[in-house]
Amino acid sequence: MSQVVVNRRASGTLSRQAELTLGAVGLIGLVLLWQVASVTGLVSERVVPAPTDVAGALGRLVTTGDFWGAVWATVSITVIGMVVILLIAVPAAMAIHASRIVEHSTWFLIEFLKPIPGVALIPLALLLWGPTDGVKLFLIVFGSLWPMLTQLVYGLREIPGLALEMARVYRFGFWQRIHRITIPSVLPFTLTGLRISVTIALIIAIVTEYIVGMSGLGSLLALAQLNGVVDQAFALLLVSGLLGLAFSGAVAALSGPLLFWHPSQRERRNA
Amino acid sequence: MTAKTTLRGWRLVLLRAWLPVTLVVLWWTLSAGSEALYFPPLQEILTTLVDEWILGPRWRDDLLPSLANFTIGFGVSVLLGTALGVLLGMSPVVRALFAPVLTFFRSLPSPALIPIVLGILGIGAGMNISLIVLGAIWPILLNTIDGVRSVDTQLREMVRSYRLTRRQVITYVILPNAGPQIFAGYRISLQIAIILIVVSEMVGATHGLGYYVLESQQLFMVTQTWVGTILLGIIGYLLTLIFLRIERRVLRWQIRMRQATGAS
Numbered sequence: 001m002s003q004v005v006v007n008r009r010a011s012g013t014l015s016r017q018a019e020l021t022l023g024a025v026g027l028i029g030l031v032l033l034w035q036v037a038s039v040t041g042l043v044s045e046r047v048v049p050a051p052t053d054v055a056g057a058l059g060r061l062v063t064t065g066d067f068w069g070a071v072w073a074t075v076s077i078t079v080i081g082m083v084v085i086l087l088i089a090v091p092a093a094m095a096i097h098a099s100r101i102v103e104h105s106t107w108f109l110i111e112f113l114k115p116i117p118g119v120a121l122i123p124l125a126l127l128l129w130g131p132t133d134g135v136k137l138f139l140i141v142f143g144s145l146w147p148m149l150t151q152l153v154y155g156l157r158e159i160p161g162l163a164l165e166m167a168r169v170y171r172f173g174f175w176q177r178i179h180r181i182t183i184p185s186v187l188p189f190t191l192t193g194l195r196i197s198v199t200i201a202l203i204i205a206i207v208t209e210y211i212v213g214m215s216g217l218g219s220l221l222a223l224a225q226l227n228g229v230v231d232q233a234f235a236l237l238l239v240s241g242l243l244g245l246a247f248s249g250a251v252a253a254l255s256g257p258l259l260f261w262h263p264s265q266r267e268r269r270n271a
Numbered sequence: 272m273t274a275k276t277t278l279r280g281w282r283l284v285l286l287r288a289w290l291p292v293t294l295v296v297l298w299w300t301l302s303a304g305s306e307a308l309y310f311p312p313l314q315e316i317l318t319t320l321v322d323e324w325i326l327g328p329r330w331r332d333d334l335l336p337s338l339a340n341f342t343i344g345f346g347v348s349v350l351l352g353t354a355l356g357v358l359l360g361m362s363p364v365v366r367a368l369f370a371p372v373l374t375f376f377r378s379l380p381s382p383a384l385i386p387i388v389l390g391i392l393g394i395g396a397g398m399n400i401s402l403i404v405l406g407a408i409w410p411i412l413l414n415t416i417d418g419v420r421s422v423d424t425q426l427r428e429m430v431r432s433y434r435l436t437r438r439q440v441i442t443y444v445i446l447p448n449a450g451p452q453i454f455a456g457y458r459i460s461l462q463i464a465i466i467l468i469v470v471s472e473m474v475g476a477t478h479g480l481g482y483y484v485l486e487s488q489q490l491f492m493v494t495q496t497w498v499g500t501i502l503l504g505i506i507g508y509l510l511t512l513i514f515l516r517i518e519r520r521v522l523r524w525q526i527r528m529r530q531a532t533g534a535s
Contacts, residue, residue, distance in 0.1 A: 019367040026368035047391050104286040112291070112504070115511035117466040119473070120481075120503035123488035124496050128309050196459070200466070202380040207470050210382060211485070218382070225386035233386040237379070244378030 049231040057231035058238060067220065074205050074216040075243070077133065081140035081201045082194065085148050088141070089193075093152035110149070118143015118204045122211055131212045139208055144200040148193035155189030156182070187258055195251045202244060217243070311494045320498045329483070337479040340396050341468040341510070344403025348460055352408045353453060356415020357441060360449075366416060377413055381406025381463065382470055389475050399471040399479075406467045407460040414456025418449025451525055454518050461514050465507050480506070 014022070031051050037043050038050035045053075061067045096103045118139055125135045163181050172180065209218025217240055224232040295313075302312045323329050359366040384405050392398040422445055430440050446453075472481025484499030519526070 014363045014367055019363075019370065022364060022367035023370045027371045029368075030372060101286065104283065105290045107287050108291045109294075112508055115462070115465065115507040116504040117462075117469050117507050119466050119469050120484065120500055120507070122473075123484045124500045127488050127491075127493060127496050199378075199380070200462070203382055203463075203466060206380050207382045207466075210385065211473060221383060221386050225389060228390075230387070230390060233390070237383045237387060240383035241375045241379040244380050245375065248378050 046230060049234060053231040054234040054238065057229070058235040061232065061235055061239075070216050070220050071239070071243070073214075074202075074209065074218070077136055077140065077216070078198065078201050078205050078247070081137055081144065081205075082198060084137065084141050085145050085197055085201075089145060089148045089152055093149055093156060096153050097156040110146070114146040114150070118200065119207050122208055126212060131214055133214075136205065136208050136214060140201045140204050143204045144197040147196035147200065148190075151189040151193030151196075152186060155186035158189070159185040188255075188262060191251060191255050191258070194254075195248060198247050198251060199244070202247060206240065309493055311497065316494055316497045316501065319494050320502065323495075323498065324502060333478050333480055333483055336396070337468060337472060337481070338506075340399045340471075340479070341403065341464065344400040344468065345407060345461065345464040347400070347404050348407040348411055348464065349457060351404070352411030352456070352460070353415050356412045356453070356456075357419055357445060359412070360416040360419025361445075373409070373413065377409040381467060385470070385474055394475045394477060396476075398475040399468065402471040402475070403464050403467045407464040410459040410463070411453070411456040414459075415449060415453050418452030418456075419445055421452070422448045447524075450522055454522060458514070458518070461511065465510060469503060 034048075035051050038045060038048065038053075049057075096106060121139055121142060125139055129135045129138075159181060163185070164177075167177050167181055205216060206218040206221070208214065209216035210222045211218075213219050213222060217236065221233065221236050221240075224230075224236055299313045302310055303314065305312050324334065359369065381402070384402060388398055388402050388405065392401060426444060426448065430444055435444070469481040469484075472479035473485045476482045480499060480503060484496060484503065487495035487499055
């Protein structure tokens with residue numbers, strides 16, 4: 001099977017295995033280059049520590065309870081934020097889709113609030129309510145609600161008219177229509193919204209922690225900077241990146257079982 | 272049932288305007304003469320905004336540098352991201368070599384770079400611009416790569432039979448075809464760049480709008496904090512509006528083609 005696929009592939013693309021091998025080579029090469037640059041003093045240790053030092057700092061970090069507490073604080077607030085966003089965005093999108101009056105009345109409000117950077121509200125929210133988890137949650141929800149809402153409204157608009165007509169012909173009930181037509185059509189858009197929202201949520205969580213000093217990855221970053229421990233700052237950068245990867249990986253993992261019928265997924269399985 | 276009649280003219284304007292106008296009027300009247308420490312009257316907020324930012328010197332000392340840093344940072348991301356994206360999109364080997372690194376940086380929440388960028392560059396415009404570029408370049412890069420890769424095979428073969436030069440291929444075939452996807456990348460990056468200019472000024476600047484807001488809060492200047500927040504909102508809105516205008520202009524032929532062929 002795979003032989004056939006290789007033959008049919010257009011010139012200029014690589015096999016999956018070749019891609020993985022090259023990726024590994026690139027990664028290892030980069031780390032080696034970095035190590036050599038550090039050891040030979042090409043870059044100052046105080047600015048960019050060697051990979052081995054960063055690995056050491058990471059090793060020291062992961063053995064502390066503080067570190068895991070901070071990771072948990074950031075992860076949990078981001079996940080809760082996503083749940084709250086869904087709880088707000090789903091009914092809101094349905095209302096906007098169902099009623100032209102709601103759609104036009106909220107149009108300017110949403111178009112105005114959407115591009116406001118969530119982090120801009122940090123100082124005001126702090127002033128009004130102080131540094132609490134509730135404020136952190138509010139900032140996350142306010143800052144990353146919009147991509148989800150926009151995607152949901154798009155999704156509802158894209159429900160094929162033919163499917164709706166068919167539902168009418170077959171006299172589908174309300175729940176049947178939701179279950180068989182609305183949810184399958186909107187799911188791909190929801191996952192796109194989730195992917196963008198979670199990225200922004202993580203950014204806002206870390207910035208809030210960094211500025212306010214609330215427990216989380218952000219405050220660890222601020223602490224590393226304050227104490228001038230550069231290898232620890234690099235280790236935390238690595239952790240943040242892996243955390244981001246884990247979140248986007250989780251969304252990607254959701255699309256497998258949720259969208260198994262969708263053309264994009266079927267293609268992937270056959271590839 | 273499905274065919275909604277579209278609203279036009281003053282009825283549409285009225286329907287779109289009533290809620291925002293009501294909210295502002297409510298805010299104005301309810302906060303008028305307010306003694307509450309944290310909720311100053313809207314009138315006072317707007318007067319301070321005009322006095323400090325329009326009549327005062329702040330627009331020159333804080334607003335313009337912020338906008339300049341933003342423009343440079345976003346501009347560099349756009350140019351560098353598109354150029355590298357075309358390069359990587361056209362070369363499968365180079366792309367595969369850098370794939371793990373790209374995936375990592377795309378997922379990295381960019382504020383995690385703050386301590387390192389601050390450590391290397393210190394407080395100032397260089398730090399602000401670098402943080403924007405380091406955070407905003409990835410969506411552009413990845414979308415450009417995807418856009419370039421998706422140029423269809425028939426077109427590639429045509430290009431080969433016409434023996435176009437590499438430069439002709441890029442300007443006449445690849446960029447126009449990948450355009451919509453590249454712009455989708457710009458749009459995500461714009462959002463990140465706006466977040467990052469605010470963040471970078473909060474943590475690594477001695478002037479600028481972001482610095483002003485955070486400093487006002489730390490000094491407990493409530494009205495100024497409100498002013499800064501509202502101003503950041505307005506600027507975020509305007510920057511997005513300008514971007515969408517440019518996008519519509521650049522991709523005009525694409526939109527027309529869609530309308531003409533009815534393809535989605």
